[in-house]
Amino acid sequence: MGAMDQSPGKTPLPSAAGGASAIAAQLRRAIMDGTYGYRERLPAERDLAQHYRASRSTVREALRQLEEGNLVTRRIGSGTFVSYRGGGEDDDVAERTSPLELIEVRLAIEPQMARLATLHATQRDLDRLAQALVDVEACASRDREIYTRADAAFHQAFADCTRNPLMIGLYRQINSVRSHAQWARMRDKILSPDRQRDYNSQHRALYEAIRSRDTETAVMTIMEHLEIARRDLIGAVRD
């Protein structure tokens, strides 16, 4: 992540802070986003430690903070579970929304999100997006559920770049639907390592376009990304 530095005029890139609290904050965001839904189980402490390149004790401290905030519940021998209710009626919508309908909605709003993102993204937004990008690239070709989650986090960071509170709220709802449902079967059919590579390169292209404020490329990239996802989905349904 140290690749990009203070080349342009005067933004020295003050960078951010780290530690257990930072991990807690990141997980808190993921829970609020719907990346981890209600009553869902979080990855094991040892896995989180590996993912965040931190020790298990540090992750435990972060989880302790979340537990203190009544966002998660921990059960010995079982796991750590989300105890935060994100919206209530979302469950209903999630049940009744098909994968194709989800893609339809995403095709409707994400291109415009790309426009707004190139216009309004701050350096901090870009940093977060870059982090999400390396996260999703890091977990490639491993567990597909983990990949889907990281992908959702990337797109949420993308939504955050618009700096439009309503847009961000809407995308939370979209993500909660996405994580909720009957996708498990689809995932295994679609997310081949090849496809993951394709998606990753599109993610990176999108990030680069937003960073360089290239609206046209950003819009084209995200549309292509979603079109391919839709095509893959239709192909998977056929089988």
Next chain:
Amino acid sequence: MGAMDQSPGKTPLPSAAGGASAIAAQLRRAIMDGTYGYRERLPAERDLAQHYRASRSTVREALRQLEEGNLVTRRIGSGTFVSYRGGGEDDDVAERTSPLELIEVRLAIEPQMARLATLHATQRDLDRLAQALVDVEACASRDREIYTRADAAFHQAFADCTRNPLMIGLYRQINSVRSHAQWARMRDKILSPDRQRDYNSQHRALYEAIRSRDTETAVMTIMEHLEIARRDLIGAVRD
């Protein structure tokens, strides 16, 4: 909001001009504009020194000034933390969404809604849309709050025509923002009887296009509708 950023204002070419107070000023601004949020940890003194190409003592002097101004708190062995509340994060999306941001979002999704509506609307949907249409026409030139309510109902019926549960759910969220708050003032400025007539004819055109499955016209109509709404809004903000 993030329009104006770093450099303009004080120091034209000052990578070294200024010293401790200049660093303090930059950090102060970063804290004020939320680059470093409440209770977040700043980079370590040694890191800040490296980023600003200054010695640690100088950075410490800058931090001392910030501490004096009660912007940060320093804990030995732990770090330097923001103690400034930047106007307390308002979790209510409706409160934080401006009229212009709402229009941005609607411009993003309603055109695609028009496409889906012409494809998927059932006769029952069309009947409901027609009913909403006559309702909004009936209450024209009366109380503007009532008109706004009827207009929202029409657009919700429009959303229902997509038969996409997620899309319908999203639009419900949009409408809830719309009905919320600071719009009362705008309404009175914008919704002149003339404007209401314009809006009504656009509503009817949209209905006709959907009914006759004319996708192109439907999309054009709703885009025009929202463009005019946006223009009116910008005009109203000017006054």
Next chain:
DNA sequence: TTTTAATGGACTAGAAATGGTCTAAATTGG
């Protein structure tokens, strides 16, 4: 049922990072 693997809980000693303090030399501007 028993066995096995995985999970969170608890603890430790040591390494690493952090702000606090001090000193002496170098730089800067009047």
Next chain:
DNA sequence: CCAATTTAGACCATTTCTAGTCCATTAAAA
């Protein structure tokens, strides 16, 4: 030149993080 500031260190006390180990509990497999 002088005085103030900045720099480049070193060292300290405290806190946090690490890398383990062992345990009790749970859930699923044999």
